[in-house]
Amino acid sequence: MADLAKLAGVSKITVSRALGDSPLVTAETRERIQALARKHGYKLNVSARNLRLRRSHTVAVIVEMKPSSSRTMWDPYPLSLLGGISQELTSAGYSVLLTTRHDAANAAVQAADGLILLGQGEHEDAVKLYDRMGLPMVVWGAESARDNHIVVGSDNRHSGVSVAERFLSIGRRHPVFIGNSDHPEMAQRLHGFVDELAGHGIKPLLLRRVDWTLESGVEAVRSLAARKVHFDSIFACSDLLAMGAIRALVELGLSVPNDVSVVGYDDTPHGASFLPPLSSVRQNWQEGGVLLARKVLALIDGLPVSSQVLPTSLVVRAT
Amino acid sequence: MADLAKLAGVSKITVSRALGDSPLVTAETRERIQALARKHGYKLNVSARNLRLRRSHTVAVIVEMKPSSSRTMWDPYPLSLLGGISQELTSAGYSVLLTTRHDAANAAVQAADGLILLGQGEHEDAVKLYDRMGLPMVVWGAESARDNHIVVGSDNRHSGVSVAERFLSIGRRHPVFIGNSDHPEMAQRLHGFVDELAGHGIKPLLLRRVDWTLESGVEAVRSLAARKVHFDSIFACSDLLAMGAIRALVELGLSVPNDVSVVGYDDTPHGASFLPPLSSVRQNWQEGGVLLARKVLALIDGLPVSSQVLPTSLVVRAT
DNA sequence: TTGAAAGCGCTAACAG
DNA sequence: CTGTTAGCGCTTTCAA
Numbered sequence: 001m002a003d004l005a006k007l008a009g010v011s012k013i014t015v016s017r018a019l020g021d022s023p024l025v026t027a028e029t030r031e032r033i034q035a036l037a038r039k040h041g042y043k044l045n046v047s048a049r050n051l052r053l054r055r056s057h058t059v060a061v062i063v064e065m066k067p068s069s070s071r072t073m074w075d076p077y078p079l080s081l082l083g084g085i086s087q088e089l090t091s092a093g094y095s096v097l098l099t100t101r102h103d104a105a106n107a108a109v110q111a112a113d114g115l116i117l118l119g120q121g122e123h124e125d126a127v128k129l130y131d132r133m134g135l136p137m138v139v140w141g142a143e144s145a146r147d148n149h150i151v152v153g154s155d156n157r158h159s160g161v162s163v164a165e166r167f168l169s170i171g172r173r174h175p176v177f178i179g180n181s182d183h184p185e186m187a188q189r190l191h192g193f194v195d196e197l198a199g200h201g202i203k204p205l206l207l208r209r210v211d212w213t214l215e216s217g218v219e220a221v222r223s224l225a226a227r228k229v230h231f232d233s234i235f236a237c238s239d240l241l242a243m244g245a246i247r248a249l250v251e252l253g254l255s256v257p258n259d260v261s262v263v264g265y266d267d268t269p270h271g272a273s274f275l276p277p278l279s280s281v282r283q284n285w286q287e288g289g290v291l292l293a294r295k296v297l298a299l300i301d302g303l304p305v306s307s308q309v310l311p312t313s314l315v316v317r318a319t
Numbered sequence: 320m321a322d323l324a325k326l327a328g329v330s331k332i333t334v335s336r337a338l339g340d341s342p343l344v345t346a347e348t349r350e351r352i353q354a355l356a357r358k359h360g361y362k363l364n365v366s367a368r369n370l371r372l373r374r375s376h377t378v379a380v381i382v383e384m385k386p387s388s389s390r391t392m393w394d395p396y397p398l399s400l401l402g403g404i405s406q407e408l409t410s411a412g413y414s415v416l417l418t419t420r421h422d423a424a425n426a427a428v429q430a431a432d433g434l435i436l437l438g439q440g441e442h443e444d445a446v447k448l449y450d451r452m453g454l455p456m457v458v459w460g461a462e463s464a465r466d467n468h469i470v471v472g473s474d475n476r477h478s479g480v481s482v483a484e485r486f487l488s489i490g491r492r493h494p495v496f497i498g499n500s501d502h503p504e505m506a507q508r509l510h511g512f513v514d515e516l517a518g519h520g521i522k523p524l525l526l527r528r529v530d531w532t533l534e535s536g537v538e539a540v541r542s543l544a545a546r547k548v549h550f551d552s553i554f555a556c557s558d559l560l561a562m563g564a565i566r567a568l569v570e571l572g573l574s575v576p577n578d579v580s581v582v583g584y585d586d587t588p589h590g591a592s593f594l595p596p597l598s599s600v601r602q603n604w605q606e607g608g609v610l611l612a613r614k615v616l617a618l619i620d621g622l623p624v625s626s627q628v629l630p631t632s633l634v635v636r637a638t
Numbered sequence: 639t640t641g642a643a644a645g646c647g648c649t650a651a652c653a654g
Numbered sequence: 655c656t657g658t659t660a661g662c663g664c665t666t667t668c669a670a
Contacts, residue, residue, distance in 0.1 A: 010640075047662085048646090096416065111366070
């Protein structure tokens, strides 16, 4: 910057202002300096600016990473969410610092101006952990009565209601829910599901499954059969669970959807390509990511921010 | 740091050294100062350190992002790769700056100490673009004769050979390859496939498909049928393509694997859960990520680094 | 509208 | 083994 100043015959600070599009500098000199900067390939020293400004211009995105052979890593919070976040933060001049829960102690994470937490964790333990850092934080997940964080998430409750409505409308009377109610988002799906069914005098069977894998879905249905439970519909908390369930149903000689209706969650491309094509609940991740980013930025700027729930849609296919 | 120095009755630099585990300081004072730092919740100012050290301690990871409704964003380079990268960089004290190709002009990206490029792009245009930045760079993809970058990738050529061997061993004589040979990794799969088959006097049919979606796979097989091509085996460059192909085959009244054998690529959980369970080529992404990270770090440290090819394995399931 | 001075928090070099 | 000095590159006062 000092070099540019010399070249342009002005002072360092004028260069700084010119490059920052400050109104304190003539349009003419601004142009001249910017052209010079381009010509000489000048690059702003981000560290120096950040040191001076006492901000890192960085938002740490913390993903829940449970590496496991049977589960695509970070599977439930897919990349589209990251895509939306990245797009929005970058265009605001912020960087996306990608981290996992383990790396939270990292100096760079601590220096972040804000935090986006993808996944609350069981019992919201992740939320509690990061809350202590005292940084502006926005969480992707389910809104909770207990805590008062800014949360962006899909309308999990309504998803549950929609699936219940669907099952009722096609005459199903013995529904099963497969998922993990310790997971806040799934808990809300369950609530919606249960409440809507209760209005029609129906109480679904809750089948708790911690893993969201195909195998887990297979086992779930097998256990149902082993216990001689009578059921005619399944709401599974992931497409993989749903596909596993269908496989087990077929093995048992049951027909989907004639004998049992199945609805999955997330509307993955693979679910759509399943035979039979899977009915599933779709959430808008890209938009969720954009909103998460906007809200941390607002928080960082000290603006008022509120939680937001995004609509979901039940995509009815063949199951 | 100045405050800590005052508290400990030493100078700033001693604190700096103590916190950095420098051997220049007594074990006793190091302990004392570190305890003090913990107690008072001291956080290193990363910007100041980076400014002084003239390094950002950041590696930019550039993902190829082509948002499209029918394709999970960033699909071909899944998160496990990012997981491996993140794990390795973080434990070396580096941050992962996540960006897309569009954001490459970003000041923070330019300030990175190194670059990891996920995906070479068609005709390696992405590689050429980032090469101009003059940063230490490592690329995930296929090694290329033309360029001389450090590349980490799966043994795509051998994958092609394996699939050809498999087809030959079960008596297939009319194989089809579905993929995009402009994509370097896929080109190598094709080469291996073609070469191995050529040794047995067989020339596979190349069916070019730009999209790696289910629909694309369906169309591919339909076009085959429409042209009355005789074929008995398909090597598809993604599980989704393979699943689409199988769906179309079934619609045409053909049986998989009796009439046609199909092998996909990537061994996704969804492929494994497909009915029938999909045979597919598996690559080790997590390890690939770790290697990518290690190699940029070595490059940054001025150490000699060479490209590396990771073995793949053909997982034979029901198709 | 432009500039001079000061200092953000840290560490490498050198001196003790 | 510890300390002093200096300066990384930038931008916010304050003054012209």
